[in-house]
Amino acid sequence: MPVMTYIDAINTALDEEMTRDEQVFIIGEDVGKMGGVFKATKGLQEKFGVDRVIDSPLAEGVIVSSSIGAAMAGMRPVAEIQFADFITPAMDAITQQAAKLRYRSAGTQTCPLTVRVCYGGGVGGGLYHSQTNTSWFIHTPGLVVVAPSTAYDAKGLLKSAIRDDNPVMFFEHKKLYRSVKEEVPDEDFTVPLMKAEVKKSGSDLTVISYGYTLQLSLQAAEKMKQQHGVDVEVVDLRTLVPLDKDTFLESVARTNRVVIVHEDNRTLGIGAEISAVIAEQAFDCLDAPITRVTAPDVPAVPFSAPLEHFYMPSVEKIVAAMERTIRY
Amino acid sequence: MATQVERITTFPNFAGDSAFAIGEYEQKSLPLAVETLQRLYSYMLKCRTVEERIRILFRQGRFAGNYFAAVGQEATQVGVTMDLLPEDTIAPSHRNFITHIMKGTPLPQLLAQIYGRKTSPDQGRSAPAHCGYAPLNIITPASTIAAQLNIGTGIALAYKMRQQRNVVVALSGEGSTSLGFWHEAVNFAGLHKLPMVIVVENNGWAESVPVTLQTAVTDISEKAKAYGIPGVTVDGNDVVEVYQAARTAITRAREGQGPTLLECKTYRWYGHSEIDPAKYREPREVQEWKGRDPIPRMERFLEEQGIWTNDWKQNLLKEFEAEIEQAIAFAEASPFPEPEEALDHVYSFDIRERELAPKTWEPKLGR
Ligand SMILES: Cc1ncc(C[n+]2csc(CCOP(=O)(O)OP(=O)(O)O)c2C)c(N)n1
Numbered sequence: 012m013p014v015m016t017y018i019d020a021i022n023t024a025l026d027e028e029m030t031r032d033e034q035v036f037i038i039g040e041d042v043g044k045m046g047g048v049f050k051a052t053k054g055l056q057e058k059f060g061v062d063r064v065i066d067s068p069l070a071e072g073v074i075v076s077s078s079i080g081a082a083m084a085g086m087r088p089v090a091e092i093q094f095a096d097f098i099t100p101a102m103d104a105i106t107q108q109a110a111k112l113r114y115r116s117a118g119t120q121t122c123p124l125t126v127r128v129c130y131g132g133g134v135g136g137g138l139y140h141s142q143t144n145t146s147w148f149i150h151t152p153g154l155v156v157v158a159p160s161t162a163y164d165a166k167g168l169l170k171s172a173i174r175d176d177n178p179v180m181f182f183e184h185k186k187l188y189r190s191v192k193e194e195v196p197d198e199d200f201t202v203p204l205m206k207a208e209v210k211k212s213g214s215d216l217t218v219i220s221y222g223y224t225l226q227l228s229l230q231a232a233e234k235m236k237q238q239h240g241v242d243v244e245v246v247d248l249r250t251l252v253p254l255d256k257d258t259f260l261e262s263v264a265r266t267n268r269v270v271i272v273h274e275d276n277r278t279l280g281i282g283a284e285i286s287a288v289i290a291e292q293a294f295d296c297l298d299a300p301i302t303r304v305t306a307p308d309v310p311a312v313p314f315s316a317p318l319e320h321f322y323m324p325s326v327e328k329i330v331a332a333m334e335r336t337i338r339y
Numbered sequence: 340m341a342t343q344v345e346r347i348t349t350f351p352n353f354a355g356d357s358a359f360a361i362g363e364y365e366q367k368s369l370p371l372a373v374e375t376l377q378r379l380y381s382y383m384l385k386c387r388t389v390e391e392r393i394r395i396l397f398r399q400g401r402f403a404g405n406y407f408a409a410v411g412q413e414a415t416q417v418g419v420t421m422d423l424l425p426e427d428t429i430a431p432s433h434r435n436f437i438t439h440i441m442k443g444t445p446l447p448q449l450l451a452q453i454y455g456r457k458t459s460p461d462q463g464r465s466a467p468a469h470c471g472y473a474p475l476n477i478i479t480p481a482s483t484i485a486a487q488l489n490i491g492t493g494i495a496l497a498y499k500m501r502q503q504r505n506v507v508v509a510l511s512g513e514g515s516t517s518l519g520f521w522h523e524a525v526n527f528a529g530l531h532k533l534p535m536v537i538v539v540e541n542n543g544w545a546e547s548v549p550v551t552l553q554t555a556v557t558d559i560s561e562k563a564k565a566y567g568i569p570g571v572t573v574d575g576n577d578v579v580e581v582y583q584a585a586r587t588a589i590t591r592a593r594e595g596q597g598p599t600l601l602e603c604k605t606y607r608w609y610g611h612s613e614i615d616p617a618k619y620r621e622p623r624e625v626q627e628w629k630g631r632d633p634i635p636r637m638e639r640f641l642e643e644q645g646i647w648t649n650d651w652k653q654n655l656l657k658e659f660e661a662e663i664e665q666a667i668a669f670a671e672a673s674p675f676p677e678p679e680e681a682l683d684h685v686y687s688f689d690i691r692e693r694e695l696a697p698k699t700w701e702p703k704l705g706r
Contacts, residue, residue: 076520077489081500084498085495
């Protein structure tokens with residue numbers, strides 16, 4: 012089995028899906044000859060031609076809305092948003108068009124679209140190249156929102172997203188692109204959407220996360236074991252909407268303690284929803300208050316290193332939250 | 340200019356098999372075939388009849404929504420859509436309800452849409468102004484102005500990729516041309532030579548804002564220059580002129596020569612919607628435009644050619660009115676959707692159970 016980075020996994024998934032299905036095409040800024048600013052589409056235009064890997068004009072609105080139209084006509088477009096921060100010109104297309112199309116047409120018009128969004132901080136990207144704005148989309152029913160944390164999941168989930176008949180927002184954390192590496196099968200496999208996964212089982216505390224902070228949570232779990240002998244279970248949401256509640260509720264029912272970690276701003280981030288679900292549906296299972304580790308409610312990710320460090324969730328912050336929860 | 344593509348009528352109950360022989364076309368050197376002229380006329384008449392009837396229904400309080408009538412603009416909407424094939428796409432705006440009639444969406448279903456009934460194309464979901472019809476490729480865009488144009492580019496892109504000889508006719512008002520993504524769409528269509536006709540129905544007003552506060556150009560079609568595509572302005576109240584310009588544009592698009600921006604200068608007789616008394620306009624302006632009503636204008640023209648009689652018109656009207664009455668009866672007899680249907684068609688899978696009966700966790704044993 013080849014060892015792949017997260018970005019290789021994405022590139023392989025795109026390659027395989029385009030080979031498998033002629034209706035799949037890519038559109039986005041710099042996705043052609045350049046292969047994308049992060050090289051997610053490297054080599055694909057050479058292989059599949061300029062008509063299937065389209066270098067779009069600098070216009071996110073039309074990148075997504077032309078993809079929606081093509082999807083309505085039965086194609087399977089994969090649109091790339093170079094930086095999540097620049098998705099705002101496409102917000103109408105995503106939230107008003109793609110998300111509502113099936114609903115408003117009573118299922119007679121559908122939108123099998125994948126929008127790949129590069130997001131996330133921790134790389135010194137500054138105010139407009141670091142944002143985690145998954146909450147904008149998890150608040151929009153009709154969209155499926157996916158955010159893999161591993162290379163294996165990145166490949167398997169992207170393939171599922173492309174084959175799915177719903178509009179899928181596929182969030183790729185830029186810090187994961189080259190920092191995680193693992194064995195990923197070279198052959199065709201998929202990872203199901205809408206299924207969370209217990210990435211590490213444990214009996215004393217549940218940590219729920221996704222994306223880059225899932226990796227941080229795994230490291231924090233390791234520290235808890237070493238330093239305190241605490242056995243932490245790590246739940247990876249993988250799909251943020253529709254949320255696989257059962258997997259984390261079952262986990263909380265086993266461990267009775269929960270820490271939620273995300274890089275999105277705190278207010279109305281997914282942690283708020285997960286807390287509410289646990290409070291409503293599994294209140295009796297809790298031995299300690301629910302704890303959240305999130306980015307603060309500031310308008311953007313600051314550039315200067317100490318500021319960004321303060322902004323981002325970290326292993327230390329997660330460990331501290333776990334300790335508090337265990338000690339309660 | 341002769342179109343290369345065979346025209347397929349999707350008009351469900353075309354009432355135009357009149358007494359006039361099609362062969363007369365040659366002798367009279369008419370601009371178009373007799374049958375075409377008569378069809379253009381009778382479509383306009385039908386659309387007018389339907390919309391005026393809907394306006395009455397609104398004033399009678401027989402449906403709950405609102406309506407955006409295109410009365411006065413029939414020549415434009417009929418002219419640009421008459422030659423479309425079922426496989427072609429219409430990307431309509433809020434004021435294009437009658438393009439459904441042109442494409443062939445069954446009238447009873449359309450009336451059911453107005454009444455929000457289960458039997459409508461989208462089972463009562465969207466307001467009448469924004470309904471689509473999938474079987475005949477009428478897209479269902481959101482209400483965001485100009486958005487349909489952007490979605491239309493993608494459908495045109497798919498046609499091009501698959502080498503399908505189909506076109507997308509996207510319609511919007513002059514107000515839409517001020518939006519950023521109107522320009523994104525036209526730029527993209529021009530760049531990829533997409534098979535599109537971008538129709539701007541310049542009716543002078545975007546709600547209460549006159550076109551002079553909308554843009555500094557006199558002819559919206561000038562904007563085409565910026566995108567390397569032809570821009571044409573026509574008298575939007577002259578159905579023959581609109582039809583001919585549209586046919587040229589549609590043929591160009593079908594033959595892979597790319598999009599055309601077609602501006603039709605026209606006027607809406609009534610308010611922006613049924614709840615707008617349109618007090619911002621001078622009565623004189625309205626009167627002037629009513630004087631340019633495309634329907635009597637076409638009647639005079641056809642009569643001069645000896646291919647129109649009042650009897651024929653009255654017969655058409657009778658037929659249209661009967662059809663509308665039936666459609667209204669169908670709509671009013673149709674059930675409303677069940678309340679829980681609000682949870683359907685969110686995703687490709689069902690969420691009803693999840694929403695209605697969420698799992699409640701069992702309390703831990705021994706607690
Ligand atoms: C982006 C957006 N802004 C505002 C509105 C509200 N609105 C609906 S129709 C309309 C005027 C449209 O004018 P125009 O494009 O000229 O079309 P017309 O109504 O004249 O046919 C406005 C402001 C909207 N639907 N979408």
